[in-house]
Amino acid sequence: MHRYEEIEAYVMDMIRNGTLKEGDQIPRETELAELFHTSRPTVRQALSKLTLNGTINRIKGKGSFVQHTKLEQEYTRFISSYRAELQKKGLNPRTIVVNLEEISASEPVAHKLNLEEGAPVIKLCRLRFAGDDTAKRPAVLTTVYIPKAMCPQLLEIDFQSASLYETLESFGLAVTHVLREIEIRTAVPKISRRLMVKDFSPLFFISSIGRIADGRVIEYSESYYPADTSKFIVEITR
The missing domain is CATH 3.40.1410.10 (Chorismate lyase-like)
Structure with a gap:
């Protein structure tokens, strides 16, 4: 599993187990990069996938938030x-x-x-x-x-x-x-x-x-x- 996939799975697990709920802010890029010992571009790759599938909503200057379930x-x-x-x-x-x-x-x-x-x-x-x-x-x-x-x-x-x-x-x-x-x-x-x-x-x-x-x-x-x-x-x- 690629590192960006690990980050993606980590965020998804937090949503599934209720650690993160609709509207909650997910950990920031710097926090995720430090946690997974990786670069911010790798974190952004994971966040881009989560954005594309509708899991999170990224707001410039504020961070990424759990999207409302459709x-x-x-x-x-x-x-x-x-x-x-x-x-x-x-x-x-x-x-x-x-x-x-x-x-x-x-x-x-x-x-x-x-x-x-x-x-x-x-x-x-x-x-x-x-x-x-x-x-x-x-x-x-x-x-x-x-x-x-x-x-x-x-x-x-x-x-x-x-x-x-x-x-x-x-x-x-x-x-x-x-x-x-x-x-x-x-x-x-x-x-x-x-x-x-x-x-x-x-x-x-x-x-x-x-x-x-x-x-x-x-x-x-x-x-x-x-x-x-x-x-x-x-x-x-x-």
Whole structure:
């Protein structure tokens, strides 16, 4: 094992055994160089690898810190509610409803839903949290549009506690097919304020079109995930 690999393993072991926790500063370059009887360039090689794999965050003039663990999102693998997905991971998700209202469909939204521009749609905007502390940063900001004619009862539902997919299923409108597109965007001020991130920081943007069994489009959604706290799993088999 090369000396830089020993340093890398040493830092990883401290994180795994709890000696170093998220946000903690790791030993400085000079300390690691002295501990392993090696040069600072060798230490920097180890720290560069730890930075590239997302283990630490190096801040110029301050040092290196344990990076926050990214939440594995399976939104790209399954048709499932956000609540059900996180509960499978042993987490207790919480939701804040930003707004739930009837609006007239803009041209882009109408196109996604196969409606005429101006048709009535239900707009549901929610902030989703991975835990029960809503004072922390949200995990995702999601806005979904549903044709009002297909399920007007949604305007009466408390989506702070109710699941949209489970509610639709209870009305005989289970989502059976979803097409999702994922790209990287930067956080404009309106989005960054809600997600509690810096303006123009990177975000995962996922647009989603959901259909029911007869092929009709039941939902179009737009979701923003902070790139520094989320990662996505895509599983492919042959």
